Amino acid sequence: MGIVIFDGIAYGMLLFLIAVGLSVTMGLMSFVNLAHGAFAMIGGYAAVTAMNQFGLGFFPALVASFVAAALVGGVLEFTLYRRLYRAHPLDQVLLSIGLVFVSVAVFTYFFGPTIQAFSPPESLTGSMSLMGLEVGRYRLFLIVCGFAILAGLLLVLNRTRYGAMVRAAVDNQRVARGTGIHVQRLFFLTFAFGCGLAGLGGALSLGILGLEPSFALKYLIFFLIVVCVGGAGTIIGPFVAALLVGIVDVAGKYYLPELGAFLIYVFMVITLLVRPNGLIPRKGL
Amino acid sequence: MSELLAFDQVTAGYGDAVVLDRMSFSLEAGKSLAILGRNGVGKTTLLETLMGHTRVMSGSIRWNGQDITRMPSHRRARSGLGWVPQEREVFPSLTVEENLTVVATPGPWNLKRVYELFPRLQERRSNYGNQLSGGEQQMLAIGRALMTNPKLLLLDEPMEGLAPIIVEELALVVKLLCESEGLASVVVEQHPVLTLSMTHHAIVLERGQVVHAGHSQALAEDTHLLHGLLGVGQRPQPSRPSMDAPAGYTLLPQGA
Ligand SMILES: Nc1ncnc2c1ncn2[C@@H]1O[C@H](COP(=O)(O)OP(=O)(O)OP(=O)(O)O)[C@@H](O)[C@H]1O
Ligand SMILES: [Mg+2]
Numbered sequence: 001m002g003i004v005i006f007d008g009i010a011y012g013m014l015l016f017l018i019a020v021g022l023s024v025t026m027g028l029m030s031f032v033n034l035a036h037g038a039f040a041m042i043g044g045y046a047a048v049t050a051m052n053q054f055g056l057g058f059f060p061a062l063v064a065s066f067v068a069a070a071l072v073g074g075v076l077e078f079t080l081y082r083r084l085y086r087a088h089p090l091d092q093v094l095l096s097i098g099l100v101f102v103s104v105a106v107f108t109y110f111f112g113p114t115i116q117a118f119s120p121p122e123s124l125t126g127s128m129s130l131m132g133l134e135v136g137r138y139r140l141f142l143i144v145c146g147f148a149i150l151a152g153l154l155l156v157l158n159r160t161r162y163g164a165m166v167r168a169a170v171d172n173q174r175v176a177r178g179t180g181i182h183v184q185r186l187f188f189l190t191f192a193f194g195c196g197l198a199g200l201g202g203a204l205s206l207g208i209l210g211l212e213p214s215f216a217l218k219y220l221i222f223f224l225i226v227v228c229v230g231g232a233g234t235i236i237g238p239f240v241a242a243l244l245v246g247i248v249d250v251a252g253k254y255y256l257p258e259l260g261a262f263l264i265y266v267f268m269v270i271t272l273l274v275r276p277n278g279l280i281p282r283k284g285l
Numbered sequence: 286m287s288e289l290l291a292f293d294q295v296t297a298g299y300g301d302a303v304v305l306d307r308m309s310f311s312l313e314a315g316k317s318l319a320i321l322g323r324n325g326v327g328k329t330t331l332l333e334t335l336m337g338h339t340r341v342m343s344g345s346i347r348w349n350g351q352d353i354t355r356m357p358s359h360r361r362a363r364s365g366l367g368w369v370p371q372e373r374e375v376f377p378s379l380t381v382e383e384n385l386t387v388v389a390t391p392g393p394w395n396l397k398r399v400y401e402l403f404p405r406l407q408e409r410r411s412n413y414g415n416q417l418s419g420g421e422q423q424m425l426a427i428g429r430a431l432m433t434n435p436k437l438l439l440l441d442e443p444m445e446g447l448a449p450i451i452v453e454e455l456a457l458v459v460k461l462l463c464e465s466e467g468l469a470s471v472v473v474e475q476h477p478v479l480t481l482s483m484t485h486h487a488i489v490l491e492r493g494q495v496v497h498a499g500h501s502q503a504l505a506e507d508t509h510l511l512h513g514l515l516g517v518g519q520r521p522q523p524s525r526p527s528m529d530a531p532a533g534y535t536l537l538p539q540g541a
Pocket of ligand 2: 330
């Protein structure tokens with residue numbers, strides 16, 4: 001029981017890392033970005049390349065994954081995304097799902113369709129005992145990362161002027177612009193940063209999920225569930241939702257193997273019936 | 286007598302709908318302007334157009350010696366247009382203090398001075414924007430505009446829905462800002478008496494056009510003209526919304 005919850009939390013942390021950027025960009029720009037998982041995939045492949053081709057260690061490779069995904073995100077925001085902020089959601093869906101297919105094709109072409117080999121560093125392999133539980137070191141590392149990034153994000157969002165600008169723009173874009181906030185630049189930075197986090201999440205997922213070119217599609221539904229259930233535009237919302245989804249999914253597959261894969265959909269439907277704006281809607285909603 | 290702001294034949298609206306129809310007016314530096322008119326004539330749209338939130342189909346807007354017709358909103362705000370939107374629209378997920386600091390730019394107005402002007406805001410500094418009364422929200426919206434260190438304050442129905450005592454207080458503040466700080470205002474209002482007493486010049490709108498322009502005092506004294514333009518005058522203004530047909534609406538069936 002304990003270990004199921006622990007593994008569920010670790011899995012949830014991964015979902016959180018990847019989906020939090022989606023939550024902020026969906027809340028901020030109301031952009032339905034189905035390609036978010038592709039940025040996670042970019043991070044994963046960047047880390048694999050950094051380690052296998054350039055012989056970098058795991059931790060420098062994590063930095064590389066963030067930078068690569070943020071860079072690609074920034075370029076795509078500048079060239080494609082910003083043209084569709086005011087467009088119909090269907091156009092946004094078409095653009096971003098198109099990007100997903102492009103990314104699947106590109107990574108298949110360069111890396112092949114198979115799962116990438118990955119071995120975590122010595123310090124993160126094996127297990128250790130924690131409060132009477134034998135837990136995997138890698139999963140423990142994920143949980144620590146998740147909490148650290150949650151704390152960092154909350155600090156930036158709630159205690160800095162940049163964070164206040166983001167909240168202001170999420171609240172009311174028109175008034176934010178009309179009082180001198182450079183919303184377009186805010187979008188650019190936030191989008192690139194969210195993509196960077198997704199990339200980091202993608203790299204961290206190497207030790208758990210297995211990276212192949214269909215990653216961006218395969219896990220898309222999980223990222224969307226996390227954002228919908230959590231409430232777009234917040235950080236705590238997707239955090240709580242990601243942990244719940246992680247635990248429900250792992251526990252479902254463990255205890256009810258034949259039903260397990262459906263359990264999170266049941267969970268999503270029930271939560272959205274009870275709280276249509278998500279578990280933790282933003283203020284003023 | 287230098288020109289601070291001028292609309293030159295501005296046609297603007299939302300999407301394909303034209304709301305402002307070849308509108309022209311101008312404003313001198315240091316003078317306040319009242320914009321009067323009944324419900325739905327385009328007063329708010331005028332300010333939204335000035336802030337760059339509508340679609341301008343033709344004409345030009347000059348502000349402070351610059352053509353700003355195509356300038357992005359945030360740059361207009363930073364060039365000295367201090368906008369106070371009609372519904373106040375304070376940021377609900379920011380505290381009172383964050384609402385002020387998030388838009389701050391260097392200049393004579395800072396947190397300390399805004400708190401001096403509205404001590405009530407200091408008392409409520411850690412409350413969130415959605416935990417304020419209507420009057421407090423209005424003070425915050427004005428304080429927020431001041432934090433951008435504007436050259437011109439744009440007030441959209443600042444007195445709407447406020448208790449009479451707060452209305453008087455705010456009117457005093459606006460007058461004071463103009464007299465002692467040289468910070469002029471554009472005041473949009475439906476209720477003319479108070480507004481005319483706060484401003485130097487006035488324009489009256491009707492169906493997106495300027496139908497009267499002149500000195501505020503002269504208009505205030507000419508109750509006959511005022512009544513003709515706004516349907517008010519000697520009799521006190523009823524508090525319910527006007528039952529007049531909206532602009533552009535005709536009671537005759539099409540083609541009759
Ligand atoms: N966002 C919008 N989209 C489309 N039409 C709008 C929009 N806002 C206002 N209008 C229309 O533009 C016209 C002018 O509205 P506006 O809000 O400028 O009038 P107003 O003079 O400020 O009225 P009020 O005294 O009620 O505030 C109205 O016919 C209104 O229906
Ligand atoms: Mg209005």
